[in-house]
Amino acid sequence: MDLGLQDRVAIVLASSKGLGRAVALGLAREGARVAICARTRENLRKTEAEIRERTGAEVLSLSLDVTLRESQRTLVEETLRRFGRIDILVNNAGGPPAGQFLQLPETAWQEALNLNLLSTVFMTREVVPHMIPRKWGRIVNITSFSVKQPIDHLILSNMARAGVVGFAKTLASELAPHNILVNNVCPGVFGTDRHFELARGRAEKSGTSLEQYLQEQAKSIPLGRFGEPAEFADLVVFLASERASYITGTTLQIDGGVIRSLL
Template structure:
């Protein structure tokens, strides 16, 4: 299926590794031009070169999505280079693992708020004028399976990713008159460095080895394995495309059946 993305301009935040990298490369394979950002300049440039091999234009901008000025620069340079934005994928690294009692009610909570929720707010606010001027667009918000089933030992992520999902659902209605679609994508257990880190943290907390944790989790996934980042990226790219033109306000689970709740 041709997704109709050739020549479109897609912005992908936190794209130097993991799910962000997979999503960026997914757009490149479909012929979309890219603006990508990350704090890691070297890793970001490596992703940019890999994406350019697909014959697309790639703008790689070092940026920290917890800094308002970095997000502003990311958006402004993208618009100046490409003339506008058609697609935005919000993304950021996850907050540290821990329970409620591990974090005092100041710096850790504020940092998680700025990383997970406020970065999405600022990215969306930044691209809105361009999308309105172009007559529409698509925003895909990367959240987590935790918005439906909270993950043990991830209190900061659980709280703020739920806020991101609520943001997207609200904006889907607010932005519909501008022909801008807004959707959530919920990764389940996708095999990234972040997941390996979380498995290690869980293993230490339980006093077992990471492989034991992995097998216990896999036993709860109907498809019987962790997902591949490219499988997740395929869902994001489809949802951002015009082939999903009547989908907005949705929360798409890419989890191998891990989430068992009906709603």
């Protein structure tokens, strides 16, 4: 299938590692030019070089924090300066800390909203005015399976990501006349640094080893294993492509069967 991504320009947020990195690589493989970002310059440079080597794609990398308004503007300005347009925006960020309601400090709530809801809102706000005149756009928000089945001890994440779903569903209708499509993708359990960090905390709490915890966790997934970031990327790349032209306002899980609800 020709995805029609040749020469498209994509911004992928939080993309030096894990799911964001896999998505940037996947888009580059299909011929897109990509702008990537993360806070830690060293990892970012490594990913930039790797994407270029493996795909031959043009890559712009900027070391910045996606929660800062100034950084969001810089990312858009620099992408336009380098590539002349923006066709695709993949909203992503790190995850907020785990913890129970009364144990989390008051500041954690605003920080989680900034990281997992408002970075998506404000990046979208920066990018959409550049998509409207071209009558083409794809916005894909990386959330979590928690938007369909909240995860215990991740109340900050559960709260902020639910807001993304409401935001995206409303925006999908508003932007449909401009042929700008807005969708959410919900990862289940993928073997990334974020996953191992959370798993380490849970294993410690339950008094088991990390290995034992990971084995049990994999067994609880109907497909019996964690997902590969490249598998996740395949779905996002499709949604960002020409071929997804009649899909908007959806919230799609990619979770090996983890979510037990009907819808």
